[in-house]
Amino acid sequence: MPRTLSLKIGISGVRGVVGESLTPQLVTSFAAAFGTHCGMGPVLVGTDSRPSHEMVKHAVIAGLLSVGCTPVDVGILPVPSLQMHVRTTGAFGAVCISASHNPIQWNAVKFIGPDGILLRPNRADEVTDLYHQGVFPRVTSHEISEVREDDTAIQRHREAVIAAVDADSIRARGFRVAVDCCNGGASVATPAFLRALGCEVVELNTDPTAPFPHNPEPLPENIGDLCRAVRESGADLGFAQDADADRLAIVNERGEPLGEDCTVTLAIRDALHRKTGPVVVNISTSRMVDDVAAEVGATVHRTRVGEINVVERLLEIGATIGGEGNGGVIVPEINACRDSFVAMALVLEALAREGGTMSELRARVPTYAIVRERVGCAARYVATSLRKIERLYAERPQDRTDGVKVLWDDRWLLVRPSNTEPILRVEAEAPAEEEAQALVREALEALCPTR
Amino acid sequence: MRQLKMGTSWVRGVVGDALTPELVVNFACAMGTWCESGPVVVGRDTRRSSVMLRSAALSGLVSAGCEVIDAGVAPTPLVSFAVRELGAAGGIVVTGSHNDARWNALKFLGPDGALLNAVKSEELLDIYHASAYERATWDRLRRVTGAPDVVDRYLEHLLACLDVEAIRARGFRVAVDYCNGASSATAGPFFHALGCAVVGLNVDPSGEFAHPPAPSATNMRQLATLIRFVDVDFGVAMNVDGDRVGFVTSAGEPLSEEHTLPLAALGRLERRPGTVVTNLSTSRMVDAVARRHGQTVLRAAVGEGYVMDRGLAENAVLAGEGSGGVGMLPATMTFDGLLTVGLVMELMAREEKPLAELAARLPAYTMRKGELACAPDVVYRALEGYRKRFAGEPVDCSDGVRVEWQDAWLHARASNTEPLLRIIVEADRPERAAELFDDAMRYARRMAGGYGGD
Secondary structure, eight states: OOOOOSOEEETTEEEEEBTTTBOHHHHHHHHHHHHHHHOSSEEEEEEOOOTTHHHHHHHHHHHHHHTTOEEEEEEEOOHHHHHHHHHHHTOSEEEEEOOTTSOTTEEEEEEEOTTSSBOOHHHHHHHHHHHHHOOOOOOOGGGOOOOEEOOOHHHHHHHHHHHTSOHHHHHHHTOEEEEEOTTSTTTTHHHHHHHHTTOEEEEESOOTTSOOSSOSSOOGGGOHHHHHHHHHHTOSEEEEEOTTSOBEEEEOTTSOBOOTHHHHHHHHHHHHHHSOOOEEEETTSOTHHHHHHHHTTOOEEEEOSSHHHHHHHHHHHTOSEEEETTTEEEBTTTBSSOOHHHHHHHHHHHHHHHOSOHHHHHHTSOOOEEEEEEEEOOGGGHHHHHHHHHHHTTTSOEEOSSSEEEEOSSOEEEEEEOSSSSEEEEEEEESSHHHHHHHHHHHHHHHOTTO | OOOEEEETTEEEEEBTTTBOHHHHHHHHHHHHHHTTTOOEEEEEOSOHHHHHHHHHHHHHHHHTTOOEEEEEEOOHHHHHHHHHHTTOSEEEEEOOTTSOTTEEEEEEEOTTSSBOOHHHHHHHHHHHHHTOOOOOOGGGOOOEEEOTTHHHHHHHHHHHTSOHHHHHHHOOEEEEEOTTSTTHHHHHHHHHHTTOEEEEESOOTTOOOSSOSSOOTGGGHHHHHHHHHSOOSEEEEEOTTSSBEEEEOTTSOBOOGGGHHHHHHHHHHHHSOOOEEEETTSOTHHHHHHHHTTOOEEEEOSSHHHHHHHHHHTTOSEEEOTTSBEEETTTOSSOOHHHHHHHHHHHHHHHTOOHHHHHTTSOOOEEEEEEEEOOHHHHHHHHHHHHHHTTTSOEEOSSSEEEEOSSEEEEEEEOSSSSEEEEEEEESSHHHHHHHHHHHHHHHHHHTTTOOOO
16 A cells, blocks of 8 residues: 655645644745745734644744745634635735644645635745745845734624625524534634524534534534534524635534535525526536526536636636535625635525525425545556546546546536545435445446455 | 854854744754653744744744743743743743844753753754654644743742842942843843832833844943933843843943953852852953952853853852853853842942942953954864964863963854854953964964954
């Protein structure tokens, strides 16, 4: 078994395992490289609540100071709040310290440009190049700036999102909402946000100083406590966020998780209801999106997986809304990034407008079965593995936007390398669960014959 | 040329040049590893660059699994005290100390609160050179904590070492030059507790230096000028991290920094006789004081790490250098500027004499100091030349070359901080000092091939 490295430098930033690959040396140099790219000005530094955030944050601050930037410590907060705050304050950029949905031993630094958007792939390449060259324009002691603090990002983000939806209708319903913040970056922000929308909030895991109570990816298997809390508290619905609060999962009033693809589908449905226009999602997002777009005659564009790819296409074609099947919703007019607060607002708005329960709202959209698997795969085996899938389905139409997507009239199979981990993701969607399972099984057998 | 120097107990460099945050992270990782991931106290001086280097140090220490006790802006002796008081495994002080504003440095303290000695420094450097750092996984990471009451406990400790009643009774008026440094937090309450009225100069802990931070007679001109306009008993200049002090008389006459140690010895040996340790470059004034009390002076290589280490080994009661740094053993493990001032105030109170009169009790030797900028190879060639030249005399080669005569001594050595050859001469008579000094400088210039100058 080849050893897989726990470090990944990619368009999502620098991600690694604390105590193994994500060292303060690496982070300091990367921050110096990013600071060089930003220029000598204010650069926001925000983080989620992982125990390693302090170590990483100080390394980032030291690196930024060394090249003349002014680090602005915005504390523990949701990533979408950080991204919006870059534009609000006119900062030269931001460093986001969060491994998002990755387990707690991971951490990462992601770089955000002056437009509040994750660095475009070409800019990210420039930063990586600066890092590899290792020669930074260090300032002398006299030119070293200071560290500033700013704790207004969460409040300003909250106000901006609430102003963009029909808040009065939501308040009129007086929802009871259970939330699981996974003790992450949104632990303080989310309860305050929901209360501002007139909701009664049942809080789960809202202590940012405590460790993650479960794997922070908001998958059905990780949010059992939330489902129970919804049932026991008689809540109208439940929301689960990942550690950096860009992704959202929904639980209906019966305590059943809807699956992350429903988040983007329901949000798109609500947004298109208000204003129709093109929709952008990635290649692994559910066909449900095509169905809700078809209701109002909107077109659906599909991109490579990775938030920045969706955002770029959204901005390029002036689309209304987009997102990813993993629960990331993007409304460029509000915030040009995955924003679980925007997602919560849109879902609550739809519920308020259409009346009825969460499960009734869900029932207005067709149901498919999606199966998502993963298999370890070191970088050097990726191309070979993908060719196996190409050959296996040589007679079917294939989409090579990202990995290999094999298309049938009523189902699809996707095998693609992860942007963040040395694994291949194997995903299929079909009318019935066993049909999707069969597609995934077939692909896995082709990839790993011994399995 | 990239300016980086690693010595016993410190690493020092020009910020933005060789002293990068990455370097500091590496050294902090090495220190955290040396401390076996135990708690480490971190303090910093007020330089702008110290904020950056502190963050780098915290990050490295945390990554090695250390609990970091952040003392914030803190003079070196306070960090030293905190290490001992809190039972920490070590300490890091981010301070350029007496160096000019371009420079900064890390000082490493062991669990006893003293600067790492030669042996421990070598262990640290070995870890650094091998890049063999402890790396804590996420579940072993510790938080950065504070020690809010350590300043009060430190001040209590200092006061317990002094005759507070005698000093209070005198009601001293003192002009203090803080050099906009780290002593602002400790010096104010210290002087207040001793019943002093303080006129402060450069009191803003901004790290912007009004003059170079070493407390030499030249750098105390601003303080001396102030004293001509205010009525005080004496003036004292602290360096940035509060381990060195210099004195100015009530008439506004700056005493050389060489006077600090013998004055402190006058105060200390009267109450507690014992051995005094100093370095090879320090004036023989302290020998005269020790002789008067029937005590001996031992000399170690130049540098606080060597001098304090020797002092501890010899159970000395005082250790210090001609730079104005003095440690009162065993009360402090590093040089401590406030305690030094306390000893001198105690002396003034006991003798009921003004500072100028006490200074006049010290022998009036002539000291000449010079330096020659030259490449390291020239420095070492010149030192070898001196060793041959003075082969017939009593020569001490433990740090460069030191030759001792009945009426004079000469010390030639490589600077710890810059590519310089330093030459120091002290003699009973000015002519003798000039003769020895000029001869040594001429020789050095010839070795440097006619290049360079003083």
